[in-house]
Amino acid sequence: MVIKHVALDIVCGITSTLPKNEVPEIAFAGKSNVGKSSLINALMNRKALARTSASPGKTQTINFYNVNHEMYLVDLPGYGYAKVSQSVKEQWGKLIERYLHQSKQLKAVFLLIDIRHDPSENDRTMYDWIVQNGYQPIIIATKADKLKRSQVAKHVKAVKTGLNLLPGTRVIPFSAQTKQGREEIWALAEELLFGPKEDQTEGES
Numbered sequence: 001m002v003i004k005h006v007a008l009d010i011v012c013g014i015t016s017t018l019p020k021n022e023v024p025e026i027a028f029a030g031k032s033n034v035g036k037s038s039l040i041n042a043l044m045n046r047k048a049l050a051r052t053s054a055s056p057g058k059t060q061t062i063n064f065y066n067v068n069h070e071m072y073l074v075d076l077p078g079y080g081y082a083k084v085s086q087s088v089k090e091q092w093g094k095l096i097e098r099y100l101h102q103s104k105q106l107k108a109v110f111l112l113i114d115i116r117h118d119p120s121e122n123d124r125t126m127y128d129w130i131v132q133n134g135y136q137p138i139i140i141a142t143k144a145d146k147l148k149r150s151q152v153a154k155h156v157k158a159v160k161t162g163l164n165l166l167p168g169t170r171v172i173p174f175s176a177q178t179k180q181g182r183e184e185i186w187a188l189a190e191e192l193l194f195g196p197k198e199d200q201t202e203g204e205s
Contacts, residue, residue, distance in 0.1 A: 001186040003067065006044045010064035010072075014091045018102050019064065024193045025072040025105045028140075029096070029126060030112030032078035035142040038176035039112065040065065040075060043185065060092070062099055071193055074099075074106070080122040100133040108138060108192045110185070115141035115155045115173060119162035127163045138170045138188065139163070145175035 010019050030036045041049055049065065063075040076099070077092040100106070109130050113119055119127075130137045141159055144152060156171050165171070170188065174181035190197070 001067075001190060003045055005066070005068050006046065006049060007066050008049065008063055009066040012062040012064075012095070012099075013060070014095050016061075018062075018099055021064070021072060021103075021105050023069070023071050023105065024107045025064075025074050025103060026107055026189050026193065027074040027076055027099070027109045028112060029076045029109060029130065029137075030078060030140075030142075031080040031114070031120070031122060033080075034078070034112045034114050035176055036075060036078060036112055039140065039142065039174065040073060042176045042179055042182055043073065062095065072105075079126060080120065097129075097133065100130070100135070106135075108189070109135045110140050111137040112140045112142050113159050113163070115144050115152070115159065116146055118158055124163055127165075131166070136166055136169060138172065139165070140181070140185065141171055141173045143175065144173040144180055145177045 012018055028036050028039065041047060044065070044067070060077055062077065065073040065075065067073060076096050079089070079092070100109075111123075111127055111130060113123055127137060139159060141156060147155060152173050156173060159165075159171055160169070172181045172184050172188070174185065
């Protein structure tokens with residue numbers, strides 16, 4: 001994916017009316033400190049498009065990032081560690097659910113899991129919830145650079161087991177620091193959004 005244009009176009013809070021976009025969307029969900037903002041910045045080749053913070057829970061809205069005027073990356077509110085009341089967490093949950101139910105353009109949901117740790121109860125709940133809403137999430141196992149290369153396969157297996165993933169579910173190890181997994185995520189996203197690429201070898205020099 002060649003990024004020619006990117007902008008935060010739409011921000012939706014708890015009381016907002018969700019947009020009726022005309023271009024396809026892919027959404028990213030994950031725990032408050034799992035690295036969603038860092039992932040989005042890495043995908044966009046931007047350092048600070050999505051604001052990162054040492055304080056979990058900064059994403060309290062649904063943020064729609066316009067990419068090349070042909071798709072939206074949708075950043076969903078983080079769950080788990082945010083220091084907010086239970087009632088606010090429930091409102092965020094209803095906002096996410098409303099989006100999953102109402103979006104006519106949502107093509108896929110990516111669920112981010114910290115590869116270093118076994119999935120938490122919140123992670124398992126979110127995975128099951130996304131499945132129950134009609135989507136089969138693709139798992140992005142973040143912070144892969146924190147592991148030795150020889151440890152990655154073992155931890156990917158732990159993620160699969162911990163979430164009790166549906167057969168055939170993709171798990172992509174990713175690092176915002178080294179950009180490991182970036183091209184694989186984009187290739188999969190483009191296929192989900194626009195269909196398989198046609199053979200482009202003809203005519204190439």
